[in-house]
Amino acid sequence: MEFGLNESQEILRDSARQFFTGECPMSEVRRLMETDTAFDQRLWTKFAEQGYTGITFPEEAGGVGLGCVELILLMEEAGRALLPGPFFSTVALAGSIAHTVGTAAQGKEYLPRIGRGEARATLAFLESDASWNPAALQMVAKNDKLTGEKLFVTDAAIADWMLVAANNGVFLVQSNAAGLRIQPMLGMDLTRKIYAVQFDHTPAEKLAELSAISKGLDIAAVALCAEMVGGMQRMLDLTVEYAKTRKQFGKPIGMFQAVQHQCADMYLETESARSAVYYAAWAVEHESPDAAAAASIAKIYTSDAARTVGNRAIQIHGGMGFTWENDIHLYYRRAKSSETMFGDATFHRERLATHVIDAGSTAAQHA
Amino acid sequence: MDLNLTAEELAFRDEFRAWLESHVPKDWSAWREKPLEESFSYLRAWQRKLYEGGWAAVSWPKEYGGRSATLMQQAIFWEEMARVEAPPMANALGLGLIGPTIIAHGTPEQKARYIPKILSAEEIWCQGFSEPNAGSDLAALQTEARLSDGHYVVNGQKVWTSYGWVGDWCELVVRTDPATAKHKGLTVLLVDMKSPGVEVRPLRQMTGESEFNEIFFRDVRVPVENVLGKVNDGWNVAVSTLMHERGAYGARLILTFKRNIHRLIELSRTVQRNGRPAAHDPVLRQKLAQCYAEVEIMRLNQLRAFSRITSTGAPGPEGSIQKLFWSELNQRLQQLAQELLGPLGQLVAGDAHAADRGIWSYGYLRSRGNTIEAGTSEVQRNIIGHFVLGLPRSY
Numbered sequence: 001m002e003f004g005l006n007e008s009q010e011i012l013r014d015s016a017r018q019f020f021t022g023e024c025p026m027s028e029v030r031r032l033m034e035t036d037t038a039f040d041q042r043l044w045t046k047f048a049e050q051g052y053t054g055i056t057f058p059e060e061a062g063g064v065g066l067g068c069v070e071l072i073l074l075m076e077e078a079g080r081a082l083l084p085g086p087f088f089s090t091v092a093l094a095g096s097i098a099h100t101v102g103t104a105a106q107g108k109e110y111l112p113r114i115g116r117g118e119a120r121a122t123l124a125f126l127e128s129d130a131s132w133n134p135a136a137l138q139m140v141a142k143n144d145k146l147t148g149e150k151l152f153v154t155d156a157a158i159a160d161w162m163l164v165a166a167n168n169g170v171f172l173v174q175s176n177a178a179g180l181r182i183q184p185m186l187g188m189d190l191t192r193k194i195y196a197v198q199f200d201h202t203p204a205e206k207l208a209e210l211s212a213i214s215k216g217l218d219i220a221a222v223a224l225c226a227e228m229v230g231g232m233q234r235m236l237d238l239t240v241e242y243a244k245t246r247k248q249f250g251k252p253i254g255m256f257q258a259v260q261h262q263c264a265d266m267y268l269e270t271e272s273a274r275s276a277v278y279y280a281a282w283a284v285e286h287e288s289p290d291a292a293a294a295a296s297i298a299k300i301y302t303s304d305a306a307r308t309v310g311n312r313a314i315q316i317h318g319g320m321g322f323t324w325e326n327d328i329h330l331y332y333r334r335a336k337s338s339e340t341m342f343g344d345a346t347f348h349r350e351r352l353a354t355h356v357i358d359a360g361s362t363a364a365q366h367a
Numbered sequence: 368m369d370l371n372l373t374a375e376e377l378a379f380r381d382e383f384r385a386w387l388e389s390h391v392p393k394d395w396s397a398w399r400e401k402p403l404e405e406s407f408s409y410l411r412a413w414q415r416k417l418y419e420g421g422w423a424a425v426s427w428p429k430e431y432g433g434r435s436a437t438l439m440q441q442a443i444f445w446e447e448m449a450r451v452e453a454p455p456m457a458n459a460l461g462l463g464l465i466g467p468t469i470i471a472h473g474t475p476e477q478k479a480r481y482i483p484k485i486l487s488a489e490e491i492w493c494q495g496f497s498e499p500n501a502g503s504d505l506a507a508l509q510t511e512a513r514l515s516d517g518h519y520v521v522n523g524q525k526v527w528t529s530y531g532w533v534g535d536w537c538e539l540v541v542r543t544d545p546a547t548a549k550h551k552g553l554t555v556l557l558v559d560m561k562s563p564g565v566e567v568r569p570l571r572q573m574t575g576e577s578e579f580n581e582i583f584f585r586d587v588r589v590p591v592e593n594v595l596g597k598v599n600d601g602w603n604v605a606v607s608t609l610m611h612e613r614g615a616y617g618a619r620l621i622l623t624f625k626r627n628i629h630r631l632i633e634l635s636r637t638v639q640r641n642g643r644p645a646a647h648d649p650v651l652r653q654k655l656a657q658c659y660a661e662v663e664i665m666r667l668n669q670l671r672a673f674s675r676i677t678s679t680g681a682p683g684p685e686g687s688i689q690k691l692f693w694s695e696l697n698q699r700l701q702q703l704a705q706e707l708l709g710p711l712g713q714l715v716a717g718d719a720h721a722a723d724r725g726i727w728s729y730g731y732l733r734s735r736g737n738t739i740e741a742g743t744s745e746v747q748r749n750i751i752g753h754f755v756l757g758l759p760r761s762y
Contacts, residue, residue: 260752
């Protein structure tokens with residue numbers, strides 16, 4: 001048993017770190033967050049050249065054919081860089097779901113253009129009740145046409161197609177389809193844009209039954225957790241650095257246990273979240289019997305820990321941490337939007353309870 | 368990353384599993400609730416059996432009677448022990464902490480003299496570290512040893528010594544040079560507990576039992592050849608013992624935690640809350656799920672630490688993360704048990720209504736010690752802050 005990364009995984013992680021820091025420094029993040037879509041075609045083309053946009057797609061569909069562990073390594077680095085734009089929506093979310101619910105033929109039709117950097121995509125799931133429970137979805141396709149409204153759709157304005165989770169299936173809608181209307185929603189996270197999407201008898205192609213969506217959703221949730229871990233790591237690094245250099249009462253503030261012990265807790269929380277996320281990625285990829293439970297455990301812990309780490313980071317930065325100029329709040333905003341995406345800790349605790357408390361609890365025996 | 372067991376790990380597991388099947392005592396359940404004073408000879412006999420099968424100290428190098436087991440094999444060993452509910456071994460400190468320290472720092476003569484009898488449980492070891500005025504600040508210890516015609520003459524007092532009442536030998540940290548800075552003047556002595564001037568008293572703890580002892584040393588003569596490591600280098604020797612304490616212990620605890628959370632889930636199906644099983648109460652479901660998740664993360668942190676130690680070659684500060692995580696988690700788990708059981712939670716062993724023969728009221732009280740023993744949570748956070756994050760020392 002080996003829980004560490006192998007050599008090629010380490011190379012992938014290190015080169016991604018170098019790539020994201022080089023191509024998308026905080027100055028670029030701040031420039032993009034002030035734009036309407038936070039999207040930059042030049043940057044996107046470079047992702048594609050690195051193979052990042054097709055990282056998990058099968059080689060027949062023009063992808064690199066790597067697994068969920070490699071995906072989360074990229075996401076962790078993207079999170080550390082607070083990467084703006086549709087990488088998560090396109091590759092980890094819509095890509096993972098299209099790949100897992102679609103037929104091979106559908107995969108060959110839709111995935112290669114993403115892999116080549118020519119197309120972007122997203123998922124429309126939440127409705128006005130904002131519930132991540134698939135059973136609560138109200139929207140129904142009639143005669144392959146969708147009518148109604150979806151909310152909190154990430155990067156919808158720059159998506160070439162979107163997957164739509166409806167009560168009677170997973171559908172694919174082209175961005176130029178009739179009756180589609182996309183309007184920005186004003187969220188706290190400035191670096192990942194969200195939209196309300198209205199459908200009015202909009203033509204849609206059915207890819208699968210709704211129940212098929214769960215594996216793809218779990219992959220996307222774990223990938224999002226990895227992005228959160230990257231953000232936590234960055235907040236920890238910035239905070240420790242600040243605690244070493246900022247002096248009060250003639251000493252670095254990191255010398256005071258009230259500060260130092262909070263840093264230790266941030267470290268414990270970040271490392272524990274990383275353990276949960278790496279395991280969940282492996283379990284989901286290998287379809288382990290506890291895969292769904294592992295994904296929930298990752299989302300439970302990471303959702304709470306990302307917020308707590310952010311709270312501590314701001315507190316330790318003192319007045320500086322409360323300024324617009326300091327970068328912590330940008331990570332903190334992202335952490336809050338990610339906390340609720342795919343369900344927050346409360347949602348996933350209940351979901352985990354159905355696995356380990358109710359019924360036969362197979363996950364409990366395998367975990 | 369590959370979380371399946373390798374062929375060697377599977378072979379190791381199967382070999383030990385087969386050995387256990389034919390050797391593990393079947394009557395442990397009848398003994399386990401008796402006081403340690405009564406069951407100790409039983410535990411000695413069990414360790415002797417493991418020793419004869421070559422299983423007493425799998426982590427030790429082969430040349431000293433171990434199996435040079437990898438960390439993952441050690442985890443498998445404890446998992447198999449727990450799976451068959453095997454009794455613990457009598458010489459836990461000797462095998463887990465003191466033996467490895469003697470192997471690392473001892474002379475060839477010391478290794479030949481002490482190691483085999485640690486393995487066979489012929490000689491039980493205890494650890495004399497903490498003192499009334501030296502707890503977290505261990506280097507402030509005052510028990511002194513003065514050289515006098517080929518012997519160190521020891522005077523002072525130790526506290527919180529496990530197995531003191533049954534110990535044949537003690538790994539004792541003493542001050543040999545009162546003139547130098549506090550870490551530098553310490554030496555580790557191997558002390559025969561039958562020496563004149565050694566007095567052992569029970570230390571009664573808040574649970575009512577006496578797991579630990581106080582030991583008084585009055586003009587106790589220890590031959591110079593019983594110095595472990597170098598004179599005045601005792602701090603480094605002691606620290607290597609503490610590293611073992613924080614690292615390996617966590618692996619064994621995971622199984623206890625898994626058993627406890629599964630038992631709590633089981634209890635939640637029968638304990639009633641507002642006219643329905645607690646398992647249907649939305650608030651308790653949240654708390655049980657949170658606890659379940661944290662127990663699982665404790666296991667995953669341990670596995671990741673093993674992979675890291677295997678690649679770097681030495682136990683490092685990751686032991687502090689584990690210690691901090693499990694000790695605080697156990698307090699939350701025990702509090703959850705109390706919430707689940709309501710008024711029944713307070714009942715102690717012997718009460719006819721006590722759930723699980725009172726283990727939850729005991730566990731609740733005992734868990735307060737978890738964040739104090741083997742390095743307080745505050746000390747662990749200092750270690751993480753300074754040694755992992757590179758923050759300046761706070762003390």
